Amino acid sequence: MNRIAGVPGGRIVSAMLAAAMGMAAYTAPLQGQQSVDQLRREFANPPNDARPMVRWWWFGPAVSKEEISREIHQMHEGGFGGFELASVYPLALDDPQKGIRNLRYASPEMVDMLRFAREQGSALGMRVDLTLGSGWPFGGPQIPIDQAAGRLKIVAAALPVNQLSELAEGDTPVAAFLAKGTPEHYDTATAKQIQFPENSSSLPAANTGEPQILLLFINSHTRQMVKRAAVGGEGFVLDHMSREAIDTHLQTVGDALLKGFVDAPPYAIFSDSLEVYGSDWTRQLPEEFKKRRGYDLIPHLPELAAGVTPEAEAIRHDWGVTLSDLVRENYLKPLADYATAHHTRFRSQTYGSPAATLSDERIPQLPEGEGPQWDRFSFTRWTSSANHLFGNNVTSAETWTWLHSPAFRATPLDMKAEADRMFVEGVNQIIGHGWPYSPSYATEPGYSLYAAAVFNAHNPWYAVMPDVTRYLQRVSWMLRQGEPANDVALLLPEDDAQADFRPGHVSVTDEMKTKITPALMRAILGSGHNVDYVDGSALYDLHKHPLLIVPPTKRIRLKAAEGIAAYAKSGGKVIFIGTTPSVAPGVKDAKDTPEIQKVMAQLISSSAHISNEDELPGAIDRLVRPDLDVHTASGAIGFLHRHLQDADVYFIANVSSSPQTLPLHTGSTYTTAEWWSPEDGTVIAAERERPFTLEPYGSRLLVLHGGSAPAGVLKPKDLVASTVAPIALSHWSAEFPGSKGSPALPTQTDAKTMWTDEASEKFYSGEVRYRAGFRSAAPKTGEHLLLHFAEGKALPDTQPEGRNGMRAWYDAPIREAAVVFLNGERVGSLWHPPYELDLTKFIHAGENTVEIRVYNTGINELAGQPPRDYTALKAKYGDRFQMQDMEDLQPVPSGISGPVQIVYRTERSLP
Template sequence: MHRVFISVLVLGSCYLNAVNAQISKLKQGFLHPPDSAKPGVYWYFMDGNMSARSISEDLEAMKKAGIGNLVFLEVNVGIPRGKVEFLSDEWQELFAHAVKESKRLGIEITLGIGPGWTGSGGPWVPIEQSMQHLVSSTVNIAGGGKRAINLPIPAPKPPYFGEGAFTPELKKQWDDFYEDVAVLAYPTPSLPSSKITDIDEKALYYRAPYSSVKGVKQYLPTVAEYKDMPKNAAIDKSKIIDLTDKLRADGTLNWTAPKGNWTIIRFGRRNNGAITRPAPVPGLGFEADKFDTVALNAHLDNYVGKLVNKTGRPDVGEAGGLKRLHMDSWEMGAQNWTPHFREEFKKRRGYDPLPYYPVYAGNVVESEEISERFLWDLRQTAQELVLENHAGQVKKYAHKFGLELSIEPYDMNPTADLELGSVADVPMAEFWNKGLGFNSSFSCIEATSIGHVNGKSLVPAEAFTAQDNEGWKQYPGAMKNQGDWAFATGINRFVYHTFQNQFLADSLRPGATMGPYGVHWDRNQTWWPMVGGYHDYISRCQYILQQGQAVADILYLSPEGSPHVFRPPSSAMDGDLVLPDRKGYNFDGCSPGQLYKAIVKNKKIVFPGGSSYRLLVLPAIKTMTPALLQKITSLVNDGAVVVGAPPLKSPGLSGYPSCDEQVRTISRSLWGTLQEPSEQITHTYGKGKIIWGGSLDTQINDLYPEYDLTAQILKSMNVEQDFTADGQLRYTHRYTDDMDIYFVSNRTDQVVQTDVSFRSVKGHAQLWDPITGESRALPECVVKGQLTTLPLKFDAYQSYFVCFVNNVLPVSSTNKNFSINKVVKTLAGPWLVSFDPKWGGPPNIVFNELKDWTQRTEEGIKYYSGTAVYHKIFDLPRNLSSKENQRLYLDLGEIKNMGRVILNGKNLGVTWTAPFRVDITNAVLEKQNHLEIEVVNLWPNRLIGDENFPDDGINNGKWPDWLTKGLPRTSHRFTFSTYKFYTKDSPLLKSGLIGPVTIQQSDF
């Protein structure tokens, strides 16, 4: 007995030691995040403006500032062309230099798969291997006599982005390229033919950007019921005649039409008008066929393969260098044809599409329902070809070299976003700076859903994209709230858009831009020397948010078909439209392709990557393929709980009409009836159940039931909300074997004190502060059932992690969660302030009081941009109490925009967000404290001031003579930029240390 007891003690001690070791490792990584946790940048080069010097200096600046990865792209946006021809030998040598330098510095490179910021194409893509449309021309004739029938060559569809992007050579190729596909004739319907609405979308001629064009459909709905139409208003499929072999080379038809009125349609393939954009001029060319592996591989060999041959095969074990390929947001439009499309369609859909070609032009064959079903099959076939022959093939190509593939699966994507993103090794999102561009917040929900369902630990986002009026206004403090929002959605790596390669001399600042686009995240920023403190915060957050698994209770199944943008019910989100936050029951979206991989364990839907969900919610779509319906049936039979109404038909023509009866048969079995109940009911099937009827089946604008209804179902399953606060906080929850990890952030600019409930009783609560890297116990708590409730306090936009640590005892000398700080001294009176004369400021000047620089009369201060140093000597107050564990802080009050505190020669770090406070306990003296505060503002004030001087910048697309010829600059301007955001009348931005600066003491 004693031996058993001792063994239990030993095992328990070993387990506890293992847990403590794991937690200790996690805390060490939190304090000093590895390179894998660091943020990245989009590193843009501007059409030949590059050098080995600028490459090395950029990369070294990234390394010093805490940037760990980048996306390499070359574009042509608003800057005169440089001397290094894209993809020339010199260009390739410079790319190899960038890879070599990135290896030296331990920075990962992700390479876009083509010139420009989107797509996969170039001048090496022959138009025969480009993206294609099936186009047509129509002739109506009266039969019964011999006559010459001339069939005009079908015109191409106008390019979505217009013909202005074509070079003359590309325009000529686009005009000239045409190949016949088929000629069909049929008796002209005796009644006016109905036309299919929105045929250009449904037949994949166009797909506009969902994020930036109003009215773009989230999805193309399928219905179970169609209005009847007169039979003689539609094309009779049985009477369609294939005349393809009757077409002569001159466009005349060798055919005598029988008596009656006939319609003849000539079908051919044309280029869809998509070219690389905005590519460097030598990189302009057609987009490669997205349905064809031969075309894609030829393109990849001409670009990626060529560069890999130059740099050498990537070494997977190295810390830096080329690590992955990247497909950026889909901005190439849609295609609906490739030479082997008919064969692929037959193989995948089980019938010949030829008789339905008239539907491409909006004509109705047989009936509206039959035609719409064909169009669904058309889009489904196109989606499968994109997933397999494009995205899947890029992935295979990447893996051949030991590389990964990242994909931003949104915007003009003609497939379902979740399906395309699921191909990626690294699913990726994009979010634009709030107020400085488009609202693409939905893409974050999409990418994190893909990552969670597929078990991907890394979900990056192209972060803080901006345009037009950004103009160097953004800085870490202004971006914190939106950044914390992105973390709460599940994003765990920021890739800032953009770090523009700074190819100009260092004296010419702020230097090169990407035209009007991007938040300026490069080494020429005023605050770049201080950005490391912010990057430390980001890296600590990202490190923790890359651990373990995400927690979500609800899984929303997206419908079959394409295109589709996944959006949860609007009622499941809180906050504004640009920064929508999850409510207390978290969720993910799931595509049909992903759901096939799920199983049921302990009544939860579980995926191979480890994610699990308590509730599957079906979309309010009355069609479903028998295969997907059978999968859902098996999940319910094994114990899943599913919310949603039964489908009534299959969406396409495959297996029609027996497929519809198959759907109804399975639905009757699973739901018990096809009659929709007026009240919510639960139907048991196998080990699981289906919940439907009543309000659950009433959707106004969403595909899914109101959030409160699903919340009530979870409550009835004895599942508490994962997170409960008073509406001022946001959260996300991850877990490991030993910890529950909650990221919690204040989404207001006010101090918040509130009780917060967490669905965890795993262990003792701790606060992990990503600003400082410190962690401490949170001893005040109430544990009840599944919940732990903590009183929490947040400064403006403050965030931290609340961690519930299993079997690790808290270490605390107090019974309070938060200290109270009191002011013990205000540093009033004069300050000596030193500006940099190189940027127009006085080297030394006394400020009798702290004041906004723009309120000063001196133009060198009023228009100053850069760093100024505030100097002061102070004593601590007499008789200052010095209880054990009490801390002293220097609080800067209001500061525009960032500050570094140096006290008695000790660098105490950068303060960039509230509370603007540093711990001075171990640096302060009783008397004669020498304080320096480096304060940095933003570029706009100096840029605005310089608008009072003659303009000596880029003119008519050419560099100024003084720059190209090395002449003296006589304009008296201090700044130089390749894009103008301001005039002399633009409002100045508040700047400097405004204070009050105080010494504060905490009560523990």
């Protein structure tokens, strides 16, 4: 790991920061330390707990034990290490003849199905997690209106007001004011609190001198209902700031569900991302605010509502901090304690609304991220950064949430393209989103969630899933070794975010999307460094980052300013961009502003201060060496660095659809370099000064250490073109074995290799077996025969700005995956570039037969069907989902594009 002159090992930094902030020093030991030789052995067959998992959607839930068992075995055979049980909306009406019965959520019958699934999974050594609620966010019929998600309702009416609207059910008065102005623009300095009018007869009279308004503040509720609820799970979203509400949920839903886990607890209980829209108030807020902030919020409600002034921003900040306190203490901590009491763990996506902070990630035992926005602000980096700071070695992430819409369109290459972005953000446990429960009565290609990819065995390319999951397993396991080694810390301006809160909008992470700009993130990553976020409360955890970047920031707490000063005094380097912190954030903090300005003036005089993000790469280069030289890649290369006691590990990924070549220059001082293949576990020596190329969406694991390479490490060599002419494979036969939904088609001779070119086959989804013969002599020493496909083509990225989701922008020669056999023996699979396999050890002298089993997606089959009609379903259960991008479906090209050849290559050893 890079170290700058004067930084004495990092933990001294931690101790000084802790002393400055009155906290105990945090020291994180290197995790899972092993020798390089041990790593090599385990890398070949990593433990099962590094396997990817899937979110398993039970629709209804209308499930049977027979189907549960079948799907669990399919997951296991596909290489998945576990599943998360999640019950959502129904997809079929009850039908005794078909055996369809929607079980009521949390009923004894449904809980028995949970028990059965847990037993089946455990018998196969699989991890079983449980979503502790139906749909999301938590809530349901057990939540009365006074425990539902709260909001501050604000009514501004010009005087005279003739009629007072009645309060809605669950609403209670908070305060009333008169102020000069109009409902759109009023003078908060003139606001005068009055008795809350009980009825129309008690309304104040108009002042004839100038316009006046009546301001009413009401403790109300968002009335948000649980999204995508299962049958019996319908109801209000609970108040995430009310201890009473979460206790009600745990004592009803939680206790009921865990009866299915009496013999063995789930590995984790899960809470999805905080999507409690508009929730900015709770019944106890005025009392809690006064106790925590030291003054009464009620007289300041007009300023809270109107904003604009510095005083109003300070009030909004204090309001936001109080909301965060209540989410932490009344939602996150009770759930973590509940998990501990039930011998499990709380896995939580702790971001969104209401107002969670980065340091709140200390509370869940298993913080989880979401989103592949590796070069922008992302929830995934938010979570991995917290885990890096607070010593959690495993970072999970909901992965493939919006992958290549519509459902069934996503491919194995799409999966890799997103997973690699997650890896460079610090993820080392994939939670695939997801696996739709899909019984035999579901029309093929089966069920899907309204807006997500499908990774179950109904997708034809599932035949290569074991190879995909093996790749993910090896990378995940390697990225758990040692400790994280990101060199740059980026201070999140959370106090500014909270000061920018406004009624109905109280999300720290939403504010960060504008404060941590894509240009800022790309400047850091493009300079050859990876980055962790840190907030003011976590500055003392900076025990290894040699560089701290402070983006444009106005407000900072005194202890945070002192924390930066202690960090700099211990040898850490600091770069300030644009506006520097100068103001205490809250009302009672104002007395600290002079001392903050003094501390910051001293800091800025001894630190780098640049005007804007354009100057950042140069400023970084002057202070720390690049961790990996990625300058020539123009933002197309991401990497993650892990530091072991006697080695450095880099995961390097090309996130683009074009090849990228870059020098093998790293900040590591270790002399021996090796490429470790996550595809097959082989290890090949690498040349430190030799440039290397990553194919489109390619990735590599680089291991650097100080020892000598053992005998099992392959020497690097080039395969160069031979003078022997390639063998063109052109006389193909094609067999269509069919799938559950697509009929088998007759074998064709001299078939076109893109089967969708034929009108009769364009809606076929499944497997096609292409066979061709060729003659060959026995390979000579040093000679390799490769099965070689046409080059793929980069596609323009036409994703609309701001739209969720991603895909691989690449037109591959194999659509979408293939398994290759030579003379009846399995050679390997092809599901990402390079589309090439070495046939050498399978070649016979004389006649040979190559068989390429190609698999497309389920979208062609779906496109050939009439749109699915949910009219009767929604008439009974309501409109609980809207299928995404399912209109005007078209089949996509399937098969093999371009020529297929056997090409000869000759080994050329490198010097």
